[in-house]
Amino acid sequence: MPLILFRRKNSQGKPTGNFVIRGTLAGQSIYESTGVSDKKAAEIIRVRRSAEIIERATLGKSATLTFAEAALTYMESGGETRFIGPLLIHFGEKTRLADVDNDAANKAARAILMPDAAPATINRQIITPISAIYNLAADDGHVTPRRFRRRKEPQSKIRWLTPGEAEDLLEASEPHLLPIVTFLLGTGCRTSEALGLQCENLHLETRQALIPTSKNGELKMAEFPARVMRLLAASGLPETGAVFRTPKGKAYKLSTGSGGQIEAAFTKARVAAKLGGDVTPHTLRHTFATWHYAMNKDLLLLMTRGGWKKPDMALKYAKLAPADLPEKLLAHGWDFRTQLQADQGQKAIFGAKIRVIK
DSSP states (O other): OOOEEEOOBOTTSOBOSSOEEEEEETTEEEEEEOSOOOHHHHHHHHHHHHHHHHHHHHHOHHHHOBHHHHHHHHHHTTOOOTTHHHHHHHHTTTOBGGGOOHHHHHHHHHHHSOTTOOHHHHIIIIIHHHHHHHHHHHHTTSSOOOOOOOOOOOOOOOOOOOHHHHHHHHHHSOTTTHHHHHHHHHHOOOHHHHHTOBGGGEETTTTEEEESOOTTSOOEEEEOOHHHHHHHHTTTOOSSSBSSBOTTSOBOOOOSSSSGGGHHHHHHHHHHTTOOTTOOTTHHHHHHHHHHHHHHOOHHHHHHHHTOOSHHHHHTTTTOSOTTHHHHHHHTTOOOOOHHHHHHHHHHHHHHTOOOOO
């Protein structure tokens, strides 16, 4: 039957509330509120809804799929939701996905972000989510594949800590922050990964931690030096639940940000250690990568331990360190070598003390 309007009745039998659209059109069963109680406004909505259903039945889903519908499918498929809200508000319920092109993305950036938004911000909050939503719909055959232009980002300097700077930061850290900073330096984990670590996934005896919350959605086994193991063992860790706790003994609330949960304590330690504002919790991940590659010269091992899926991400750290960094790291107890490399290093040191006498 065609779509009709009706209102529910109250206990006295009088119509009340908003008008509801009900019926079947083009094989689609409809039962939804108009959101209005005015009959003329409800009739306009009914006619518009009927036209939408007929248009989709005539032209097919590919021609009528909206950005909002595609975004919902993307989120239901496990896509990142952090920046989608403002995009949904901007595009509304009616914008067809097929109409979302580079020009539409540029308009969204101007409408949503500040005029002086950095290229990286535009890429992260506008281009990346739009592209992800569109590409999923294209994979499903609903739209023609399209390439969204990313803003060119200036090459930024990667900040990492020297062993001496790391010691100053650790010395300035409060008791609850000290094991967190030590773990981040020793594993390269993201802050959210470390704060989400559960006791059953921490294996001090093998110096390993199973990280189930890595950014790319895969499990990774983080390994850490003996120095990290000794400090964690001496920290009085809980027996169950989250490994790292707030000063009040509660688990941290997890988020996808860059260390906001420990920002206040970290900033206090950073200032006390006389380190600049360019040092953030994420700097510890850069530090781990720089240290690890300097000691092992093994890109694949770094990608595995750090959870990088693309070589170009890990390659950024390949030429940052001076030649004497491995020696300084060992002097401070930061030994990232594999057992084989450690054995070879010991043999080299032992051999250097032998002199052949003829």
